[in-house]
Amino acid sequence: MLAMQYRITLPADYDMRIIRRRVETKGPLLDDFSGLGLKAYGIQERGVDGSPVHQYAPFYLWTAPEAMNRFLWGPGFQGIVRDFGRPSVEHWQGLAFERGPSAGAVPRTATRHATPVPAAADPAAAVEDALARLAERTRKDGVHTTALGIDPRGWELIHFTLWEDSAPPSEPGDRYQVLHLSTPELDELPRGRQW
Numbered sequence: 001m002l003a004m005q006y007r008i009t010l011p012a013d014y015d016m017r018i019i020r021r022r023v024e025t026k027g028p029l030l031d032d033f034s035g036l037g038l039k040a041y042g043i044q045e046r047g048v049d050g051s052p053v054h055q056y057a058p059f060y061l062w063t064a065p066e067a068m069n070r071f072l073w074g075p076g077f078q079g080i081v082r083d084f085g086r087p088s089v090e091h092w093q094g095l096a097f098e099r100g101p102s103a104g105a106v107p108r109t110a111t112r113h114a115t116p117v118p119a120a121a122d123p124a125a126a127v128e129d130a131l132a133r134l135a136e137r138t139r140k141d142g143v144h145t146t147a148l149g150i151d152p153r154g155w156e157l158i159h160f161t162l163w164e165d166s167a168p169p170s171e172p173g174d175r176y177q178v179l180h181l182s183t184p185e186l187d188e189l190p191r192g193r194q195w
Contacts, residue, residue: 001062001097001147001189002060002061002093003092003093003147004059004061004062004089004091005057005058005059005091006057006088006090007056007057007087008055010054010055010056011054012053016043016045020043023041026076027041027180031183031184033071033184034067035062036060036063036184036185037060037062038061038183038189039182040110040178041178041181041182042056042110043055043056043176043177044057044176044177045177048177051174051175059110061094061147063189072089090151092151093152094147095130095157095193095194096134096147096148096194097145097146097148097189097194098135098145098146098192099145099191100137100143100146101142103144107163107178108163108164108166109166109177110160110175111159111161111163111171111174111175112159113158113159113174114156114158114159115130115157115159116154116156117156123152126157130157133159134148134159142163142167142168143163144161145186146159146161147161148160159173162178162181
């Protein structure tokens, strides 16, 4: 499993209805994309849930690197490049994936929490701690799905969780509205620890 996200920050006066229409018309195009476990079409709106910016920030879980490559070099991502410029694409090696109690519901929100692994920390111990937190999060009411990844280049852990409704106020991280969820190969994403 691979996790991926790009975040496109938009001007403060940007009409977010444009993004909503884009997702409404283009979102279903990936509903049968081979190798895509899930894509959450996330947005932030300035002044909503503490966001200082307007942002389009879809998040992906891929079942195989070939699928991610096919998307990045194919017409879907080229449309993003054409319309918004070429964003930086963050990606993480998948560490774990779980479905929560609300896996059968349609998620409305998401949280993304990045945690650096301190230079003095044992990386294996940091990953074990993160896996324990993921297991706790999985059991929370309202959790649709949750994933954990790591970027070993920068030693950053990423926790991404989809929620049926709003995330609890105590949940750390950036908050997103989810406009659409594509899940063509959700059942192919291996559950639990990825090794």
